[in-house]
Each structure stands twice: as structure tokens, then as C-alpha cells.
Amino acid sequence: MMEALLSIKDLVKVYGRDTRALNGISLDFYPGEFIVVIGPSGAGKSTLIRCINRLVDPTEGAVVFDGQHMENIKGRGLREKRSKIGMIFQHYNLVSRTNVIKNVLHGQLSNTPLYKSLFGLYSQQDKQEAVELLKKVGLEDQIYKRADALSGGQMQRVGICRALLQRPKILLADEPIASLDPVSANIVMQQLHNISMEKQLTCVVNLHQVDYAKKYATRIVGIKKGQVVFDGPPANLTEPIVRDIYEGKETQMPLQNDNSVTDIFVNEDKQMTGAER
Numbered sequence: 001m002m003e004a005l006l007s008i009k010d011l012v013k014v015y016g017r018d019t020r021a022l023n024g025i026s027l028d029f030y031p032g033e034f035i036v037v038i039g040p041s042g043a044g045k046s047t048l049i050r051c052i053n054r055l056v057d058p059t060e061g062a063v064v065f066d067g068q069h070m071e072n073i074k075g076r077g078l079r080e081k082r083s084k085i086g087m088i089f090q091h092y093n094l095v096s097r098t099n100v101i102k103n104v105l106h107g108q109l110s111n112t113p114l115y116k117s118l119f120g121l122y123s124q125q126d127k128q129e130a131v132e133l134l135k136k137v138g139l140e141d142q143i144y145k146r147a148d149a150l151s152g153g154q155m156q157r158v159g160i161c162r163a164l165l166q167r168p169k170i171l172l173a174d175e176p177i178a179s180l181d182p183v184s185a186n187i188v189m190q191q192l193h194n195i196s197m198e199k200q201l202t203c204v205v206n207l208h209q210v211d212y213a214k215k216y217a218t219r220i221v222g223i224k225k226g227q228v229v230f231d232g233p234p235a236n237l238t239e240p241i242v243r244d245i246y247e248g249k250e251t252q253m254p255l256q257n258d259n260s261v262t263d264i265f266v267n268e269d270k271q272m273t274g275a276e277r
């Protein structure tokens with residue numbers, strides 16, 4: 001049996017006196033898995049991601065990433081581990097007045113000595129790799145554009161390149177397509193999926209939209225009231241299960257027959273499924 005890259009055991013997070021955002025979560029994530037975490041608003045999805053990279057300190061339980069307990073490490077040890085965790089954000093978190101390639105190179109900051117980063121002295125290898133990544137996501141013509149001149153979808157693709165230049169072992173994405181239109185959202189999800197598969201990364205993506213989860217995930221985790229209520233391949237996520245997870249709350253997207261979403265990448269989808277099987 002392959003060893004888990006990330007192992008979460010009995011994780012509990014209580015905010016303040018009695019907000020139990022996570023109520024005993026145990027999950028093992030393996031290299032090459034594209035995991036989409038779904039669940040209604042307030043279920044604990046963001047808290048789970050934040051406990052992994054320690055933006056939030058868990059109340060109880062263990063998070064073991066790449067052989068290291070994350071709950072207690074501090075300082076340099078934590079920084080080193082974090083440099084192996086690529087983050088992708090809903091609002092992209094780019095430096096808006098800086099150009100695309102520099103934004104991508106920022107991904108290497110944690111691995112670059114301070115004086116070098118201050119003077120923008122990135123290695124030739126980093127620059128080449130940044131350009132390669134930008135080509136991969138179709139942004140080779142935008143390299144010297146300022147980040148704030150890009151569309152939302154383009155900004156998120158820069159965000160993906162920045163996370164990848166860090167050479168992470170895992171990618172964590174908190175609602176990466178929540179601010180995008182369906183066409184841009186599909187491009188972003190498709191590229192995130194393809195690159196993760198190609199590099200055999202583990203990717204954990206929080207999404208509100210069940211149909212995107214079904215379309216791109218290799219594994220779906222459903223969270224409700226801080227607990228895992230579903231864990232399995234997309235094919236096993238039936239409508240009654242979805243209804244139970246959301247319990248009358250909006251899933252934000254229709255479950256089936258949304259052609260605006262599914263038509264766009266039908267061909268790529270077929271190729272992808274073929275390659276995966």
C-alpha cells in the first residue's frame with residue numbers, strides 16, 4: 001500500500017467557546033489524487049485547508065504531511081514544510097501592479113535568499129520554468145502584462161503557475177473558481193486537474209459546485225457540520241447523497257444537464273477519462 005502524503009487524524013477545531021468547525025475528521029490523501037471537498041457553507045471546508053497549512057491551529061488531532069506532524073511545528077520547520085504546500089486562493093492574491101512573470105516568480109520566494117528576492121535576482125532556471133508553466137496554461141503572450149490587466153480566469157492561471165513554481169508536493173485550493181464565469185472556471189479546473197495529474201501532485205480543492213466536483217475530481221469528500229459524510233469516487237456521489245450533504249441548502253449549481261458547463265470540454269473529458277482508466 002502506498003504511503004499517504006497527508007494523513008489527517010481525528011481533527012477537531014473549535015473557534016472561540018463552542019463553534020465546532022471540525023468535529024473529528026480523519027482522511028488520508030495519496031500522491032496523484034485530485035480531491036474535491038464539497039459541503040454547504042459553514043461545513044468546515046476552509047478550516048480544514050487552513051489546519052493543513054497551519055493558518056489555523058487545530059484544537060485536537062493530528063495532521064501529518066510528508067512524514068512530519070504539522071500541529072506543533074513552528075518557525076523554520078513550519079516554513080520549510082509550507083514551502084512544499086502550494087496555495088491557490090479565491091481572490092488570486094496576485095501583486096496587482098507587478099507583471100505576470102514576477103508574480104509567478106514570487107512562488108519561489110520561500111526558497112530564495114532575501115537579498116536575491118529583494119533585487120529580483122531569480123535564477124535562470126526559475127525564470128525558464130516560470131515561462132514554461134505560463135505556456136502550459138496558455139499565457140505566454142501575457143508574460144509582461146501587469147497582473148491587474150488580466151481577466152479573472154487568467155489571474156487564477158497565474159496563481160496556479162505561482163503555486164507550481166514553488167515545486168510543491170501538494171496543492172491546496174480554497175474556492176478557486178468561486179469568482180469566475182463558467183467558461184473561465186472550466187479552463188481553470190481543467191488545467192489544475194491536468195497539471196496535477198501530469199506532475200502526480202496531490203490536489204485538494206474546496207468547491208461549492210457539485211457538478212464541477214463530479215467532473216474533475218478523482219475523489220470527492222463531502223463535509224457536513226465538521227464531519228466527513230461522504231468519501232469516494234465521483235460515480236458514487238448519487239443525488240440522494242448530495243441532497244443529504246446539502247440538506248435543502250442550495251448547491252449553487254444544477255447537478256445534471258448543465259450544458260453550458262459540460263459541453264465545453266467534452267472531447268478533452270473523453271481523452272482524460274481514457275487516460276485515467
Ligand SMILES: Nc1ncnc2c1ncn2[C@@H]1O[C@H](COP(=O)(O)OP(=O)(O)OP(=O)(O)O)[C@@H](O)[C@H]1O
Pocket residue numbers: 015016019020021039040041042043044045046047048
Ligand atoms: N476565524 C473564525 N472565528 C470564528 N469562527 C469561525 C472562524 N472561521 C470560521 N468560523 C466558523 O467555523 C465554521 C466553519 O467555517 P468554514 O469557513 O471552515 O466553513 P466553509 O465550509 O469553508 O464555509 P464557506 O463555504 O462558507 O466558506 C462556521 O460556523 C464559521 O462561522
